[in-house]
């Protein structure tokens with residue numbers, strides 16, 4: 001074939017995203033693609049490319065610059081991005097997700113360079129189904145937000161797009177959901193953030209947030225449009241200021257869940273089950289104070305109620321183990337204000353006229369074994385609070401879960417020092433390990449990425465018609481059993497994040513089994529598989545960035561085979577195959 005031109009084949013649309021310009025392409029592939037001469041001559045291995053990426057990353061001095069480089073890498077070579085991410089998941093997750101994604105969202109309008117995902121505006125209603133036709137791929141899963149409660153950072157309008165983009169990257173990295181099967185979706189329904197509305201660089205509608213009734217009308221149209229376009233789509237809601245109406249309205253009619261309420265509940269229960277075991281205190285003797293009674297706090301407590309019930313408590317006994325504090329103090333039935341509906345279930349009626357004075361006084365009164373933070377108030381677990389918990393308990397359970405790190409109720413170091421290294425700890429954002437009394441202590445991270453990828457993949461593979469409470473709970477239980485012997489021996493609450501692909505298989509299997517038990521699965525042939533067979537089935541369906549060649553396909557394999565007189569199948573053993581496999 002001529003050196004620099006495509007053989008007798010039709011012109012081909014080149015795509016940077018799928019690696020058409022990748023330096024690992026062999027000369028044959030470059031000729032086939034028509035990129036011969038358009039890339040530097042060297043044919044590089046993945047290791048070399050990865051080394052360059054990591055060096056480039058190290059040259060960036062701030063987390064936001066590193067974030068921007070990773071956005072660029074994903075846009076220019078998606079498979080390389082997922083290889084680098086997969087091999088450095090522990091180091092890179094804080095850059096593509098919390099905490100850095102928080103800063104990226106705050107500054108989204110300043111740092112935006114290229115489109116990712118879809119935006120649907122209030123003014124688009126009536127046409128949502130048509131607009132979805134503009135999306136170029138088939139979709140397995142979407143993460144959608146209205147930007148109204150981005151981490152603990154408040155209403156950021158369409159700047160919130162960073163969250164669906166980041167979460168979907170984790171669906172791919174952790175559970176192998178194909179990148180082109182994911183749709184980040186940001187609803188542009190106005191924003192209550194006046195500063196953003198007035199910022200000349202803001203990229204959303206400059207109108208106040210629509211009413212709850214209008215949002216419901218919009219979501220009704222959107223849910224119908226999404227499932228009409230992609231009948232098996234899994235729809236994950238994220239970072240809504242008030243997520244409860246949508247969960248209630250759609251959970252039985254669509255394959256949907258809300259990760260802040262249900263995923264957070266599951267991931268915290270997953271670590272909590274191990275914390276309860278490690279505390280040495282029987283389940284019946286635990287008592288919990290929650291600082292923050294929002295969607296995440298109540299979501300976590302509801303899943304813990306399920307766990308307590310499975311451990312033999314009645315629902316009433318389980319419910320009464322919780323004391324919630326919100327911005328108006330202890331959540332009680334006789335407080336004098338109208339409680340938001342989601343708080344009523346846990347509102348206390350045994351306050352005996354006592355007024356809430358402070359978190360410290362409440363700890364003295366309740367004597368809790370567990371202190372959870374989902375309040376968005378950074379530093380709320382002061383030295384005094386932590387020392388009180390340490391005085392009351394041999395192994396106090398302290399979970400400061402607010403994100404990003406600046407909103408965490410305390411740091412790992414503060415918790416360790418003020419409980420003399422005895423706390424059972426998990427946070428929302430990552431903290432470094434530290435030495436205490438000659439021992440290296442590693443903080444747990446109650447990171448939803450342990451469960452949502454498996455919930456999503458389980459729903460996709462089982463073709464579930466809805467995501468049931470049992471599926472969510474199964475993800476928590478599966479997570480709690482996924483620690484290996486060493487992790488258990490070291491007293492960890494969560495498995496090593498570097499094993500996330502293995503963990504996601506266990507979680508996915510649990511979710512599929514629960515879907516089968518509930519009869520919501522449509523892939524009924526999977527019911528016959530043993531657990532080992534189901535694990536293999538799941539693994540086979542996971543996207544593997546090391547084995548990507550669909551961009552080239554059989555056409556080039558055939559061509560290479562003919563040109564080289566060899567069997568040029570991409571998984572073969574010659575130099576050509578290495579190039580194809582590393583597209």
Ligand SMILES: NC(=O)C1=CN([C@@H]2O[C@H](COP(=O)(O)OP(=O)(O)OC[C@H]3O[C@@H](n4cnc5c(N)ncnc54)[C@H](OP(=O)(O)O)[C@@H]3O)[C@@H](O)[C@H]2O)C=CC1
Pocket residue numbers: 149150151152153241259260264267291292293294295296297325326327328373374375376377401402403404407427428429446447448
């Ligand atoms: N796994 C994880 O790491 C996850 C962490 N989160 C984090 O949890 C936090 C809360 O999320 P979410 O529940 O959805 O948010 P919400 O806004 O729904 O809830 C925040 C809660 O904190 C309460 N609060 C605010 N100020 C105070 C105060 N001074 N004292 C006591 N309580 C206060 C609010 O009170 P009021 O109700 O009166 O307004 C509300 O109940 C966020 O930072 C989020 O990032 C969320 C999901 C997963």
Ligand SMILES: CC(=O)C(=O)O
Pocket residue numbers: 098150151152239259260402403428448
């Ligand atoms: C982790 C997450 O979902 C949140 O903080 O909102």
Ligand SMILES: [Mg+2]
Pocket residue numbers: 151238239259260
């Ligand atoms: Mg969230």
